[in-house]
Amino acid sequence: MSTDSETGYDPTLGNKFIFVTGGVMSGLGKGITAASTGRLLKNAGFDVTAVKVDPYLNVDAGTMNPFQHGEVYVLKDGGEVDLDLGNYERFLDIDMTSDHNVTTGKAYKHVIEKERAGDYLGKTVQVIPHVTDDIKRRIREAAKGTDVCIVEIGGTVGDIEGMPYLEALRQFAHEESEDDLLFVHVTLVPYSKNGEQKTKPTQHSVKELRSIGLQPDVLVGRADDKLDPETKEKIALFCDVPTKAVFSNPDVEDIYHVPLMVEEEGLDEYVMDQLGLFSRALPKRERDNSWRNIVTRDREGEVDIALVGKYDLEDAYMSVHESLKHAGLDQRVDVNVVWVDADELAADGEDSEHFQRLAQCDGVVVPGGFGSRGTEGKIAAVKYARENDVPFLGLCLGFQMAVVEYARNVLGFEGAHSAEMDADTPHPVIDILPEQYEVTDMGGTMRLGAHETDIESGTVAARLYGGDSCTERHRHRYEVNPEYFEDFEDSDMVFSGTAGNRMEILELDGHPYFFGTQFHPEFRSRPGRASPPFVGLVEAVVEQQRDVDSETETEEVEA
């Protein structure tokens, strides 16, 4: 029999758990559905947290290619995790830790280490119960101290990798009181050629769940439109749930509107009712309505921001996209993100179609990245923004490339580069962090997580952050080389944020907005609390648009 120290079971904790599984296919947006439900519970006054389970053998997402898995999201404790955690942080407005991302790699690593230490006292170590116990313990640990914990199981029901997790959920149902658990299954409801909503894939997926001993309490159907009443009835009948437990989650133009849609469907009320939370929920009129007010704000214009990167995949820069959206909400404008391929800029320079795109934008962002592919294109984009007074924001690698561009083209250091891209550069203005010299393992070894930056008064950084320090998240191995500090001293490039000997923020005197950060401010941006460097960018663009408008008006009056 497993002991409580292994499974983490403690009846006095009193948490409620919502387990979210997905059926039919991946990429259905079950994370957004789960985060939206969580947001509504938060609006009703509950302390909500989340756990994302990723059934892969990587210990964390840090070593994964963004083109396959989307961006690596960084937590304050330095955890490199799946991008879904970013959605939970943004929707629930919480700061999570690495413990909130359970992976097969973490569970197996721990169990095998315990086995090697002899902790299993001669037992045969097996997936059931040892790995499943470890999974349950991790989920319970992460839920501690909150009212409701949403646990999203990555992948699709039926995947071999997901089996130990579903088994762990079955054991959960066996150990905890029925009132404390809710199983939500999110599936795809496709349309037939004649426009009919088809429920068979959902039926099959639920059948699969039931064969492992799990009966869903709630079914959410993802479709282009709302589910027809007949569709709901059919799903209810075949999947053995009440019709009122079947919910629609149609496509909406903006993910931040999903909580509003889910509320309209009554999913939150049903969940609270099932979990016996109603008596503890805030009365309706006291609910926190800030989310609705923030995401439905009137916007008075639009701006086009170029995102100069190497992956033509929105998910690879998800937090940058979201941060730009937040800054737009703050400045009351819609932000259109225009993809500019750094590789094309590098290859064809000003003749490329992508340079034309860049030139039509109102502002430029050069995000983080690794490796040399596309860097010359990023440097070209920095140069264009610097010389043409176009508002610019450089993030991590983007910050480093701004330093390289300035060193080459303004300070006259021919061939200046980052030692990451060119080990033989005559001017390594960006060099490896001293503590990285001996590092050979790639997993979890960068300078990671939240670190404080001191901000110089009277600078743009001081105005944007409203104080003399900020704490932002990092993920890098390279930095501005201290040997070149002196060369920048009398230039227009000002390092307005530092952490000891590390340069953390740069800005350019005399430019409308030229701002770079060695850290990644995009990981702390929230819909209602936009990140200061992003606000600065959008604000500068809006100001330039206003100036152009008033000039045109004056010309019209004069003419």
Ligand code: GLN
């Ligand atoms: N590759 C650069 C470094 O390691 C930048 C990292 C990043 O953009 N996250 O320092």
